[in-house]
Amino acid sequence: MDxxxxxxxxxxAQLGPPPQRSPLDASLSVDVCIVxxxxxxxxxxxxxxxxAPSLSIAVVEQRFAGFGASGRNGGWLSAAVAGSLDRYARRRGVDAARNLQRTMIHAVDEVIRVARDEGIKxxxxKGGVLRVAxxxxxxxxxHESVVAAERWGDPHSTLSGEATRDRVNVTGALGAVFSENGARLHPAKFVRGLADVVAAAGVAIYEATPVTEIRPHEVVTPRGVVSAQFVVRxxxxxxxxxxxxxxxWLPMNSSMIITAPLPDAAWDEIGWRACExxxxxxxxxxxxxxTADGRIAIGGRGVPYRYGSRIDRDGETPLVTIAELRQVLTDFxxxxxxxxxxxxxxxxxGVPxxxxxxxxxxxxxGLAMAGGYVGHGVTATNLxxxxxxxxxxxxxTDLTTLPWVNWRTRAWEPExxxxxxxxxxxxAYRAADRAEASGRATTSHIARAADFISGR
Ligand SMILES: Cc1cc2nc3c(=O)[nH]c(=O)nc-3n(C[C@H](O)[C@H](O)[C@H](O)COP(=O)(O)OP(=O)(O)OC[C@H]3O[C@@H](n4cnc5c(N)ncnc54)[C@H](O)[C@@H]3O)c2cc1C
Incomplete structure (x- = not known):
């Protein structure tokens, strides 16, 4: 295997080395510092x-723009809310939760609009999102998820097995649900393009600058301290x-593989013409x-979490995970x-x-932050x-009253x-998937228990 x-x-890798922006090499003072x-x-x-064009803004990045999940993801720009709408509604009200869903649907189009207006290629x-069973x-x-989504104002249509296979010829598809509120994109083209736009607008992006400490109005780096009225983590x-x-936030891993460009004969067999x-x-x-160049990129959980929240920084993936993802690909x-x-x-x-x-x-x-998008951040980051x-x-504004604003939750357990x-x-989830794949008619009790215990 090569x-x-x-x-x-x-x-x-497909785009080649990223532009190298200068590191921070002295202390400075700005209105807003973003880490x-x-x-x-x-x-x-x-x-x-x-x-506010007159604001002075510095972004401080340990490696380069898009080094993290933003340059590695599956490129799903979807309207999925990064969290449980039921949970948001219980604490902040049903209308507030509905507003969050509506705003997320709008955010998909907002991302596409900015890309178009700013010339980010x-x-x-926008082929929608197709989830198959x-x-x-x-x-x-x-089907349960469609009923729930309708309740929150997020319409989906259901497809029979045959209609699903007409769209994307997934072997053994029994049916699917489809939402038109979704798009696919090339993550590195997008995040690098956005970084260029931001830099051209006058924001200073300092790369190769690890932040060692964030404290009120100060960001500490090896070669200088940035003082700011606001600091965004x-x-x-x-x-x-x-x-x-x-x-x-628990650092959860997600892994991906990508095929070589597929021959036309394979695409004739697979379909997937709308790029859902x-x-x-x-x-x-x-x-x-x-992808635009005729490959399939496919991802899944792999090794979900490393002891002590260790982070594999350069994306090396266990061979067993690569083999598992390949198996999913060829099963489909x-x-x-x-x-x-x-x-x-x-x-x-990040998983709260x-x-x-x-x-x-x-x-x-003056400390601000956003995150914990549990794998749904491509659109949520825009919001x-x-x-x-x-x-x-x-x-x-309407945005500052959305239920996820200043949402508090308890910390993860210690190791x-x-x-x-x-x-x-x-x-437990893997065991549940195996049980369901071998003919179980209803959702495995193991999975229901795991959902309950995890608070998912
Ligand atoms: C494999 C994978 C697939 C995914 N697929 C999807 C998908 O298809 N759709 C979707 O919606 N979401 C997906 N996600 C999630 C989505 O990519 C993230 O939610 C989103 O990119 C988070 O953006 P962010 O800017 O908050 O974090 P990141 O993109 O991780 O950016 C954080 C940045 O902070 C920098 N940094 C960290 N520590 C320091 C420090 N000490 N000093 C300076 N800089 C620092 C990092 O280098 C990084 O550049 C996926 C994630 C992964 C990993």
């Missing part, structure tokens, strides 16, 4: 600069590396996209048996204890950026409980 393993991601040049940090800088195709329990869960899956944040973001509804679910599309896999990589995303994302600002300390803009500028818990959870 697979490039790691090296951050295929998406970055992390992923989509959260860049969107925040983008919208702040648009709204990122292979964006290949077992009866999966189908049942999909936009480090999502890496947040646990800060000593005072080690139990806030494609996923399933297994407990350890997969997500995939058809048997015509791809023997296909070359060009690249495999992994990244980290209650699986609900948050965005917030503490006016007393977070606009919300942070309003919070920082002190504007009360070894955290590692044992997450490992047990994923063993």
């Amino acid at each position: 697979v490039v393993n790691g090296g951050v991601s295929f998406w970055h 992390g040049a992923g989509l959260t940090g860049l969107w925040t800088a983008y919208y702040l600069k648009k709204a 990122a292979d964006i195709v 290949r077992t009866k329990p999966q189908l049942h869960r999909l 936009a480090t999502e899956g890496f947040t646990s590396s800060f000593a005072d944040q080690d139990r806030r 973001a494609l996923g399933d509804s297994a407990h350890t679910f997969m997500y995939a996209q058809r 599309f048997p015509v791809l048996r023997g296909v070359s896999i060009d690249h495999a990589w992994s990244g980290v995303l 204890r209650d699986w609900c994302a948050t965005v917030g600002l503490d006016r007393a300390t 977070a950026g606009r919300t942070l803009r309003d919070l920082i500028l002190g504007d009360d 070894p409980l955290r590692w044992i818990g997450v490992r047990a959870l994923y063993l």
Whole structure:
């Protein structure tokens, strides 16, 4: 197997080395300092600069723009809310939860609009999101999810097995649900493009500058301290590396593989002409996209969590995970048996204890943050950026009353409980998927128990 393993991601490798921006080499003072040049940090800088061009803004990044999940993800731009709408509604009201869903649907179009207006070419195709079921329990869960989504104002249509296979010829598809509110994009083209736009607007992006401490009005780096009225922590899956944040968001791994460009004959067999973001509804679910150059990129959980919140920084992926993802690919599309896999990589995303994302600002300390998007951040980061803009500028808007604003949840358990818990959870989900695949008619009790215990 001649697979490039790691090296951050295929998406970055395909574009070649990223532009190298200068590191921070002296102390400085700005209005807003943003830590992390992923989509959260860049969107925040983008919208702040648009709204208040005179603000001085510095983004401080340990490696390069898009080094984290923003340059490694599956490229699903979806309207999925990063958290449980039921949970948001219980604490903040049903209308507030509905508003969040409506705003997320709008955010998909907002991202596409900005890309168009700013000339960011990122292979964006709004082909919707198609989630398929290949077992009866999966189908049942999909139908339940459609009823729930309608309740929150997020319409989906259901497809029969035949109609599903007409769109994307997934072997054994029993049915699917489809939402038109979704697009696929090329993550590195998008995040690098956004970084260029932000830099051209006058935001200083300092790369190769690891932040060692964040404190009120100060960001500490090896060669200087940035003083700022507001400091935004936009480090999502890496947040646990800060000593005072080690139990806030669990760094969960997700891994991907990508095929070589497929021959026309394979595409004739597979279909997938509308380039829908494609996923399933297994407990350890997969997500995939058809790329602009005719490949399939497919991802899943792999090794979900490393003891002590260790982060594999350059995306190297265990061989067993690569083999598992290849197996999922060929289960879905048997015509791809023997296909070359060009690249495999992994990244980290942030998971809060209650699986609900948050965005917030503490006016007393000037400390702001956003994250915990549990793998749904490509669209949510845009909403977070606009919300942070309003919070920082002190504007009360429809965005600042959304239920995820200043959402609080408890910390993760200390080790070894955290590692044992997450490992047990994923063993349970894998066992549940196996039971369901071998003919079980209803969702496995193991999975229901795991959902209950994890708070998912
Ligand atoms: C493999 C994978 C697939 C995914 N697929 C999807 C998908 O298809 N759709 C979807 O919606 N979501 C997906 N996600 C999640 C999504 O990519 C993230 O939610 C989103 O990119 C988070 O953006 P962010 O800017 O908050 O964090 P990141 O992109 O991780 O950016 C954080 C930045 O902070 C920097 N940083 C960290 N620590 C420091 C420090 N000490 N000093 C300076 N800088 C620091 C990092 O280098 C990084 O650049 C996926 C994630 C992964 C890993």
